[in-house]
Amino acid sequence: MSETRAQAVVWFQAAGCTGCSISLMNADYPNLKNLLLDELVPGKALILRFHATLMGLTGQPALEVLERVREEEAGAYLLVVEGAIPTGEDGRFGRVGDIPMAERVRELALRSAGVVALGTCAAYGGIPAGAPNPTSCVGVGEFFRREGIGIPVINVPGCPPHPRWFVETVAQLIFNPSAIGQLDEVGRLRSVYPGLIHENCPRRADFDVGRFAASFGEAGCLLKLGCKGPYTSSRCPTHRWNGGVNWCIEAGHPCLGCCEPEFPDFPAPLFRKVRAEDAAAFYRRNLCAR
Numbered sequence: 001m002s003e004t005r006a007q008a009v010v011w012f013q014a015a016g017c018t019g020c021s022i023s024l025m026n027a028d029y030p031n032l033k034n035l036l037l038d039e040l041v042p043g044k045a046l047i048l049r050f051h052a053t054l055m056g057l058t059g060q061p062a063l064e065v066l067e068r069v070r071e072e073e074a075g076a077y078l079l080v081v082e083g084a085i086p087t088g089e090d091g092r093f094g095r096v097g098d099i100p101m102a103e104r105v106r107e108l109a110l111r112s113a114g115v116v117a118l119g120t121c122a123a124y125g126g127i128p129a130g131a132p133n134p135t136s137c138v139g140v141g142e143f144f145r146r147e148g149i150g151i152p153v154i155n156v157p158g159c160p161p162h163p164r165w166f167v168e169t170v171a172q173l174i175f176n177p178s179a180i181g182q183l184d185e186v187g188r189l190r191s192v193y194p195g196l197i198h199e200n201c202p203r204r205a206d207f208d209v210g211r212f213a214a215s216f217g218e219a220g221c222l223l224k225l226g227c228k229g230p231y232t233s234s235r236c237p238t239h240r241w242n243g244g245v246n247w248c249i250e251a252g253h254p255c256l257g258c259c260e261p262e263f264p265d266f267p268a269p270l271f272r273k274v275r276a277e278d279a280a281a282f283y284r285r286n287l288c289a290r
């Protein structure tokens with residue numbers, strides 16, 4: 001029988017709310033135990049070497065683990081970044097162990113085997129980078145571009161991302177590293193973010209006949225209440241949330257476009273219909289991305 005090989009993971013939390021970690025902890029299948037103890041793909045399992053929320057250690061002993069893994073497993077660990085990178089005021093807005101988050105991410109990335117930006121904050125800046133962005137937060141890819149770090153980043157956006165999107169992305173990277181060439185123009189795996197919510201929405205028939213809800217709780221398409229489903233790539237309609245119980249639009253809430261680089265500034269005001277000129281530009285980008 002072939003031996004199971006462990007893929008070390010360093011999970012670094014920058015400027016965020018920990019919601020992406022919580023989303024993964026809530027996964028029903030594969031659940032956290034499956035993810036951490038079982039084989040993710042045949043012959044390969046993950047081993048989480050550092051995660052500030054999940055690990056028992058805190059403070060300096062935890063940071064010593066981080067630094068040890070960075071040195072001892074250089075070139076072998078997968079770096080998962082959760083949260084945006086605060087770049088303002090020389091990193092004063094976010095430090096871990098008195099070292100700016102930006103510096104930590106740079107050091108960890110340069111010794112990693114690959115980088116996954118988990119959640120919209122890590123992927124594109126997200127809520128921490130929302131206007132007026134006083135901390136000058138950026139996503140990991142933009143941070144690398146500014147720093148001249150030529151390491152590709154795989155984005156797994158969502159606020160938070162569905163646990164399946166993370167699991168599928170990591171499984172593909174481990175099983176088929178050439179998948180890194182199959183990214184859309186905003187850095188997501190095409191197979192994980194294959195199409196617009198609008199194409200699979202249970203309220204699409206209402207849209208097609210022009211039946212629109214005018215207030216919350218009404219039947220009909222939610223476009224006039226600010227739905228961004230026509231501009232948002234995600235599999236929420238088929239994966240649903242909380243173990244498949246429900247998801248935003250079926251619960252009567254418009255999609256807020258949380259998987260897109262423009263979130264949260266473009267979709268705001270969140271509950272107002274998108275202006276036609278904004279919609280045209282946004283829709284064109286999404287069509288190009290597929």
Ligand code: SF4
Nearest residue numbers: 201204221222227229
């Ligand atoms: S509710 Fe949103 S995603 Fe669904 S059909 Fe209407 S605009 Fe499209």
Ligand code: SF4
Nearest residue numbers: 236248255256257258
């Ligand atoms: S429906 Fe839209 S806002 Fe809701 S989780 Fe999915 S992408 Fe995000």
